[in-house]
Amino acid sequence: MFQILRVFHINLQPNINKFMKSLQKKIMDRFMVHLKNSDYTPKDAKTIHSNSRDLTYGMTVTIRDCRVSSKFIELDVTVHKNNLELLVEKLVSIGQIDHSRHIVEEEIEKNQLIKDGIFYFNNERFWECHEALEGAWKQCTGDEKELIQGLILVAAALVHYQKYENVVCLSVLGRALKKLHNKSGEYYKINVDRVKQKIIEMLDKKEIFTFTF
Incomplete structure (x- = not known):
């Protein structure tokens, strides 16, 4: 009597990709990046958000939001701190950097x-x-x-x-x-x-x- 051995192929790649993305997020940092605002208004926020993503294509970065004040273009980004300078360089066509702030949990009275x-x-x-x-x-x-x-x-x-x-x-x-x-x-x-x-x-x-x- 012969037994039929069924071999199942399990594709582990999607799980590996998810794990790597999760690992990358854990070692990335959150920053509020403030670019100098020349003449943008809040009406431009969605366009700037889209452009910022295009300009940083290929980088491991998340630009989750864009807000426009009279003084700044504020981008809420997650990126490895070693790549922050590169990120700012790629965004220079939108505006020169004014300052950035590292967002971390702090105990403040x-x-x-x-x-x-x-x-x-x-x-x-x-x-x-x-x-x-x-x-x-x-x-x-x-x-x-x-x-x-x-x-x-x-x-x-x-x-x-x-x-x-x-x-x-x-x-x-x-x-x-x-x-x-x-x-x-x-x-x-x-x-x-x-x-x-x-x-x-x-x-x-x-x-x-x-x-x-």
Whole structure:
């Protein structure tokens, strides 16, 4: 009697490729790359995002987002730190480098996080403001927690504005106003009443603008 031996071919290559990509991501670093803005507006964000990917084709890099402020073109990138300089060189046709910031988890106390958040907000670095204030929010309780959440939502709304997602921006501003509606006075030199007035003005006119804390 003969036995039939069945041989199954297992293609391991897809699994190997997935493993290698996962390994690459683990050894890559996240940066906020700020290029000098000559005359771009938030309307250009999607085009710049697409162009930046074309310019860096062939590199091991992820450009996950593009945001446009009056000062900077902000690219949220993941790349090996040794290749950051090469990445910046490839992006020079979009704009000269102003600065980059390595995004890492840090233990920072609340007061410093709020000061950082104010600095980032006043320099139209709204994503970083959002992250700093969220870190402070985690260390707060009660009314202060709700107030900071309102400020976080203002920053989050303006992140959407920088991506030309104006409908989303106005919606998030509405949520921010609800969080701040019974808050007033000064908080770390932030005039809360003035912030609320700016939000109301944007919602009433359906026109978005940036301002300082």
